[in-house]
Amino acid sequence: MIGKVEKIINGGWGIIRDNNKIVFLNYVLPGEEVEYSIKDKAKGIFWGETLNILSPSPYRKKPECSLFGECGGCVFQHIDYEYQTQIKTDIFIDDMKRIGSMNIKPDIFYKSPTYGYRIRGRLKAKESGKIGFIKKGTHTIIQIDNCLLFSEEMNSYLLDWNKQKNPPFFFQQDISYIENHDKSIHSYLSHSPKDDQKQKLDAFKSTTYSWKENSNSFVKLKIKDFEYRIKPSTFFQVNKYQFENMLDFVEDSLFKTEKAIDLYSGVGFFVPLLLKYSKKVIAVESYTESIKLAEQSFPDAKFINTNVDKFNFVKADIIIADPPRSGLSKYVIGNIIRLKYKRLIYISCSSATFARDAKILRDNGYSIKKLALIDLFPQTPHIEIMSVFDKL
Numbered sequence: 001m002i003g004k005v006e007k008i009i010n011g012g013w014g015i016i017r018d019n020n021k022i023v024f025l026n027y028v029l030p031g032e033e034v035e036y037s038i039k040d041k042a043k044g045i046f047w048g049e050t051l052n053i054l055s056p057s058p059y060r061k062k063p064e065c066s067l068f069g070e071c072g073g074c075v076f077q078h079i080d081y082e083y084q085t086q087i088k089t090d091i092f093i094d095d096m097k098r099i100g101s102m103n104i105k106p107d108i109f110y111k112s113p114t115y116g117y118r119i120r121g122r123l124k125a126k127e128s129g130k131i132g133f134i135k136k137g138t139h140t141i142i143q144i145d146n147c148l149l150f151s152e153e154m155n156s157y158l159l160d161w162n163k164q165k166n167p168p169f170f171f172q173q174d175i176s177y178i179e180n181h182d183k184s185i186h187s188y189l190s191h192s193p194k195d196d197q198k199q200k201l202d203a204f205k206s207t208t209y210s211w212k213e214n215s216n217s218f219v220k221l222k223i224k225d226f227e228y229r230i231k232p233s234t235f236f237q238v239n240k241y242q243f244e245n246m247l248d249f250v251e252d253s254l255f256k257t258e259k260a261i262d263l264y265s266g267v268g269f270f271v272p273l274l275l276k277y278s279k280k281v282i283a284v285e286s287y288t289e290s291i292k293l294a295e296q297s298f299p300d301a302k303f304i305n306t307n308v309d310k311f312n313f314v315k316a317d318i319i320i321a322d323p324p325r326s327g328l329s330k331y332v333i334g335n336i337i338r339l340k341y342k343r344l345i346y347i348s349c350s351s352a353t354f355a356r357d358a359k360i361l362r363d364n365g366y367s368i369k370k371l372a373l374i375d376l377f378p379q380t381p382h383i384e385i386m387s388v389f390d391k392l
């Protein structure tokens, strides 16, 4: 079959309309004429396989990684970076129109260096003990000696690990490298090593290992004047080039207040900023490990270790919400509307749920004052939305 790619949608899929059918294809670009076959059908959607690109887009480029298409990590490496940012903007605008019934464009797009931006990553092991990522659409692991999204230091760890003849088997390792911490790779192992495994781990001199039973160690990360404590199991933003942009966006939106609330606070990424502007800061987070670290980093804030859906909302002038992809629950959004916070700073990693929530907020007296897209994950379809809503 032959068809023309109409656009790219959420998840990075290209769509082709074929009479009454909508076909989803990977690794294509808008405007391209492609030859394809249908591989699968589920719930009225056809999943296709691209056989030939008949008229390549001028924005198509050669992927830099030899494992592109095989590894499940990157989806956009065949697209010129400037055009990736255009596609992400278009997906956002489209979701805001379709789901949020709003014609709105971001005020600013924060681009990122395209490779080497990750400070942490999760590796899985093959039976041989060599480590890598899951192969796209399968449960098998492909060995990775070099990931272009990782820093040089993380990559030399991968290479050294996989160079071993019989590496010790840990089904999962979370590795991180924080430049301004201690110049060592931190690896969090899926289980405690046996004696013979410990000897092999000792061979990696600049690596700090931890696992569940000895997981009290944390890494300190300095951004601007702030020092955060993080562990492999706690959430932290991964793109080192965007930390300051995210903080600056929030700081530009703050004003002096008596009280501010930070929902889904993690290890307190936005808390030191709130402490600069508010006499009292309440931060809410469900993951106990994150709360414990945040309390040590920012003792002047009040941390509440609970699910936001159980949080007893109180009045304040400013509220930040940075939820997971599912967005704001009815309980959370209902309380924001009920308590009429003057300003809501809403950070979202899903344009679909953001559009849904923005519509509810607009219908209940909030208007968008500032809107930015921030690219935390070049080479993937993901985009972060940073926004400021004011109560009219």
Ligand SMILES: C[S@@+](CC[C@H](N)C(=O)[O-])C[C@H]1O[C@@H](n2cnc3c(N)ncnc32)[C@H](O)[C@@H]1O
Residues within 6 Å of the ligand: 235, 236, 237, 264, 265, 266, 267, 268, 269, 270, 284, 285, 286, 287, 290, 306, 307, 308, 309, 322, 323, 324
């Ligand atoms: C996207 S992260 C944001 C963390 C933090 N704002 C940051 O920038 O580092 C979302 C956080 O919300 C927490 N979380 C997820 N669901 C939650 C819930 N229902 N109640 C409270 N916290 C939740 C997660 O543990 C995670 O730390």
